[in-house]
Amino acid sequence: MEIFISDIPDEGLHLEGEFPAAIFDLPPDDLIRPMGPVRYSADIYAFDEVIVLNGWLRGPFQLQCATCLEFFDFDADFPDWSSEVDLEPGQKIINLRDIIREDFLLGLPPNPRCDDYDAGRVCPKAHFVADPDEVDEIDPPESDGPNVWGVLDDLK
Ligand SMILES: [Zn+2]
Numbered sequence: 427m428e429i430f431i432s433d434i435p436d437e438g439l440h441l442e443g444e445f446p447a448a449i450f451d452l453p454p455d456d457l458i459r460p461m462g463p464v465r466y467s468a469d470i471y472a473f474d475e476v477i478v479l480n481g482w483l484r485g486p487f488q489l490q491c492a493t494c495l496e497f498f499d500f501d502a503d504f505p506d507w508s509s510e511v512d513l514e515p516g517q518k519i520i521n522l523r524d525i526i527r528e529d530f531l532l533g534l535p536p537n538p539r540c541d542d543y544d545a546g547r548v549c550p551k552a553h554f555v556a557d558p559d560e561v562d563e564i565d566p567p568e569s570d571g572p573n574v575w576g577v578l579d580d581l582k
Contacts, residue, residue, distance in 0.1 A: 427523045431513070434472040441522065442467045447485075449527050458534060459488040459497060466507075466526050477511040477520050483530060491540035494551035498540040504533050 433439070447460035464485030471478045483504040488497040509529050511520055541549040 428519045428521050430519055431472050434470055439470045445523055449523055457490040461486040461488055464530060475513050479509040481507055483507045489538050491549060492537040493539050493555050494549050498544055500543055502530060502534060
């Protein structure tokens with residue numbers, strides 16, 4: 427969707443609409459699966475060397491959990507979206523579709539874990555991955571603590 431920069435008035439250009447999931451054009455085995463049209467609301471301002479966009483972006487995705495590798499639903503919602511596009515000398519148009527596509531892909535969480543985004547879910551592989559916060563709290567056994575060995579003996 428091309429916008430002529432000369433068409434952007436000083437007070438800004440307001441656009442709302444949606445783009446089909448097909449704009450993402452990702453390979454079938456990608457970690458990101460767009461699941462439907464993405465919607466946008468944009469106020470677009472033109473300056474001498476930069477185009478500034480403010481608004482919001484929303485769209486349904488499935489992301490692959492970095493821990494269990496299962497795909498889970500993720501509703502992208504960027505309520506305070508803003509973007510700046512540097513203009514090349516002589517550039518006359520910007521492509522809103524490409525800008526929004528890129529900002530969705532940049533805004534999605536990297537290495538997500540499924541149960542961080544689905545309150546009712548427990549990642550099936552969570553117990554295989556040590557939580558760094560918990561590891562820090564486990565003190566190494568005292569090397570000269572006879573009680574430790576006594577406890578181990580009791581377990582045999
Ligand atoms: Zn998971």
